Amino acid sequence: MAGHIQDRWYKxxxxxxxxxxxxxxxRYGVGxxxxxxxxxxxxxEKSKSFPDKQKRLAERWLSATAxxxxxxxxxxxxxxxxxxxxxxxxxxxxxxxxLSSQIEIERRLRLHALPRIGTRPLxxxxxxxxxxxxxxxxxxxxxxxxxxxxxxxxxxxxxAAVDDGLLPRNPCQAKSVRPPTSEPRRVMxxxxxxxxxxxxxxxxxxQAMADVGAGCGLRQGEIIALAEDALDFEGHTLRVxxxxxxxxxxxxxxxxxxxKERDVPLPTSVANALRAHMDAYEPVGITLPWRKPDGPxxxxxxxxxxxxxxxxxxxxxxxxxxxxxLAAANLIPQPEAGQRYASxxxxxxxxxxxxxxxxxxxxxxxxxxxxxxxxHSDPALTLRVYAHLMPNSRRRARDAMDDVLRRSPSxxxx
Numbered sequence: 001m002a003g004h005i006q007d008r009w010y011k012x013x014x015x016x017x018x019x020x021x022x023x024x025x026x027r028y029g030v031g032x033x034x035x036x037x038x039x040x041x042x043x044x045e046k047s048k049s050f051p052d053k054q055k056r057l058a059e060r061w062l063s064a065t066a067x068x069x070x071x072x073x074x075x076x077x078x079x080x081x082x083x084x085x086x087x088x089x090x091x092x093x094x095x096x097x098x099l100s101s102q103i104e105i106e107r108r109l110r111l112h113a114l115p116r117i118g119t120r121p122l123x124x125x126x127x128x129x130x131x132x133x134x135x136x137x138x139x140x141x142x143x144x145x146x147x148x149x150x151x152x153x154x155x156x157x158x159x160a161a162v163d164d165g166l167l168p169r170n171p172c173q174a175k176s177v178r179p180p181t182s183e184p185r186r187v188m189x190x191x192x193x194x195x196x197x198x199x200x201x202x203x204x205x206x207q208a209m210a211d212v213g214a215g216c217g218l219r220q221g222e223i224i225a226l227a228e229d230a231l232d233f234e235g236h237t238l239r240v241x242x243x244x245x246x247x248x249x250x251x252x253x254x255x256x257x258x259x260k261e262r263d264v265p266l267p268t269s270v271a272n273a274l275r276a277h278m279d280a281y282e283p284v285g286i287t288l289p290w291r292k293p294d295g296p297x298x299x300x301x302x303x304x305x306x307x308x309x310x311x312x313x314x315x316x317x318x319x320x321x322x323x324x325x326l327a328a329a330n331l332i333p334q335p336e337a338g339q340r341y342a343s344x345x346x347x348x349x350x351x352x353x354x355x356x357x358x359x360x361x362x363x364x365x366x367x368x369x370x371x372x373x374x375x376h377s378d379p380a381l382t383l384r385v386y387a388h389l390m391p392n393s394r395r396r397a398r399d400a401m402d403d404v405l406r407r408s409p410s411x412x413x414x
Contacts, residue, residue, distance in 0.1 A: 003036065003037060003038030003039070003062045003065070003066065004036075004037055004038075005034055005035070005036055005037075005055060005058050005059060005062065006034065006035040006036075006037055007033060007034060007055075008025065008027050008031075008032075008033060008034070008035055009024065009025055009027055009028045009029065009033050009052075010022050010023065010024060010025055010028070011023060011024075011025040031049075032049035032050060032051050033050070033051060033052040033054075033055075034049065034050040034051075034052075034054065034055050034058045035047050035048070035049045035050075035058075036048050036049075036050065036058040036059075036061055036062045036065075038062060038065060038066070040074075040076060041069065041074065042076075046076070048061060068168070074165070075123060075165060075166060075167060075168050076165065076166070081121045081122075081123060082121065082122055082166065083118065083119055083120060083121055083122070084113075084114070084117050084118055084119075084120050084121075084122060084125075084157065085114050085118035085119065087122060087157065087160075087161055087166070088109055088113075088114070088118075088157045091156075091157050091160050092105065092106055092109075098254070098291070099247055099291070099292045100245055100247050100254075103247065103248065105153050108146075108149060108150050108153055109150075109153055109154070109157075112137065112140075112142070112150045113133070113150055113153065113154050116132075116133055116136055117129060117133055117154070122158075122161050122166045122167055123166070123167070125158065125167065125171045126171055127171045127172075127174035127176050127177050129171065130154070130171050130172050130174070130177045131176065131177055133151075133154065134147075134151060134177070134178070134179075134180060137150060137151070137180065138180065144180050144181060147180040148179060148180040148181075151172070151179050151180055152179075154172065155170065155172040158170045158171065158172055159172075186388055187354045187358075187385060187386065187388075187389070188346070189351070189354045189355045189357070189358035189389065190351055190352075190354070190355045194329060194331065195210065195214045195352065195355055197328070197329035197330075198210060198325045198326060198328075198329045198331070199211065199214075199325075201324065201325035201326075201328035201329055202321060202322075202325045203321060204280070205277075205280075205281050205304075205307070206304065206312075206317070206321055207273075207277075208273045208274055208276070208277035208303070208304070209223050209304055210352060211269070211270045211273040211274070212226060212238075212270060212274070213349060213352030213353060213356070214352040214355050214356055215267045215269060215270035215273075215356065216238050216264045216265075216266065216267075216270060216356065216373075217264065217352075217353050217356035217357065217373055217374050218238075218240060218264070218353070219243065219256075219257065219350070219353065219375075220314060220348075220349040220350070221243035221244050221245055221314070222240050222242070222243045222256055223304065223349075224243070224244045224302075224304060224311065224312045224314065225242045225243045225244040225253060225300070225302065226238075226302065226303045226304065227242075227283065227300040227301050227302050227303065228278075228283050228301045228303065229241075229300070229301070231266070231271075231274065232266070233266070233271055233275075236265060236266045236267075236268070236271070237263050237264070237265065237266055238263070238264045238265075238266045238270075239261070239262075239263055239264075240256050240261060240262050240263075240264060240375060241255075241256070241261050242254065242255065242256065242300065243255070243256050243257070244288070244311060244312075244314075246313075246314065247292060247293055248293060250289075250293040251288055251311050251313070252288050252289050252290065252291060252292060252293060252295060253288045253289070253290050253291075253298050253300065254290070254291050255291075256375055257375060258375065258376075258377045260375045260377075262372060262373065262375050264373050265373070274303065277303065278303065281303075281304075281305070283301040283302060283303050284301065284302055284305045284309045285299055285300070285301050285302075286299065286300060286301075286302045286305070286310070286311055287299040288311070318348070318349070319341070322348075322349060323341040323344060324341075326341075326344055326347050327341065331344070331347050332344045332347060353374065354386075356373075356374075357370055357374060357382070357385075357386050357389065358386070358389045360373070361386060361389050361390050362389070367379050367382050367383050367386075367390075370382055370386070
């Protein structure tokens with residue numbers, strides 16, 4: 001790196017004797033005296049100015065800059081002045097994840113990160129600023145899992161800034177920065193009588209949705225998107241190939257979560273319920289865009305539709321059908337006249353999925369199989385969520401060992 005220190009208070013000119021001499025410039029005594037100048041990796045000149053009596057500091061800065069360039073840690077000071085908000089917006093536009101995921105990330109950053117660190121220039125970030133952000137998130141009413149997602153978004157933005165040469169290192173990786181710890185809630189599955197009570201309280205056209213949720217473990221969006229072509233009655237199999245998602249208020253068809261299509265065992269009881277439902281409510285051909293609002297149209301003959309033969313809107317269904325059924329089953333209280341139903345996060349339609357997993361595990365099904373049927377990303381996730389529901393093996397272990405030892409002549413009784 002070619003670099004030098006310019007003293008702007010003096011200039012060199014040719015004297016009467018023809019020899020160069022150092023004289024005061026027009027800037028003498030005004031403004032910053034020393035300018036450290038160098039040629040950056042992009043071939044353009046960069047500089048930084050220092051006040052009078054700080055020439056040595058300018059030299060050290062120039063030397064440190066040269067060292068950073070040699071090590072590959074160099075950050076263009078002009079580029080690094082971009083704010084976190086500006087860079088995050090640019091980073092979001094370049095993401096290739098699902099549109100719904102991008103929308104959720106944008107929402108978390110906009111509501112929780114940008115108000116706190118959005119105006120901070122990238123080159124000013126230190127671990128202290130991340131610790132302060134985490135402290136503010138902890139003091140807010142949001143849950144720990146949601147705070148962890150916000151932190152992950154911020155970390156991803158800053159990691160990209162490092163990759164783009166705008167930061168020498170990610171402050172989120174400092175040892176003093178401790179990500180929010182998620183507090184896993186222990187799943188308490190419904191009892192069979194609770195499942196039956198909720199099903200009975202649903203309108204007849206939606207009762208088979210409860211059968212599919214409890215008997216096949218499908219997610220709500222997968223149930224809403226269930227079509228004729230997914231049912232193999234002879235093979236006792238249900239094929240999960242799509243879900244219905246809402247993106248910016250528009251319904252779209254999309255692959256199942258994690259893009260994992262899967263085959264699920266179709267119990268005879270569920271198959272019979274679906275046959276009866278299809279006799280009473282003929283499947284309806286519904287056309288929706290694929291993956292995003294402007295995606296190509298896809299048509300499927302859906303088993304479950306609303307009273308106008310349209311897509312079942314999750315929000316409407318949850319408020320108008322599901323919560324009244326929960327109240328009728330005494331899982332949530334009946335609201336006072338003119339009041340809304342109480343929050344029922346633990347009793348959402350996902351509760352049917354928990355019931356499904358608990359029944360399979362209690363019957364001795366393996367974690368790997370349950371994970372495949374649920375469409376989880378990996379069995380470790382299934383184990384973290386449902387490990388406490390697995391049958392306790394301690395008694396079986398004691399009985400097995402006692403049986404062997406009782407029959408062994410080498411073991412003396414005491």
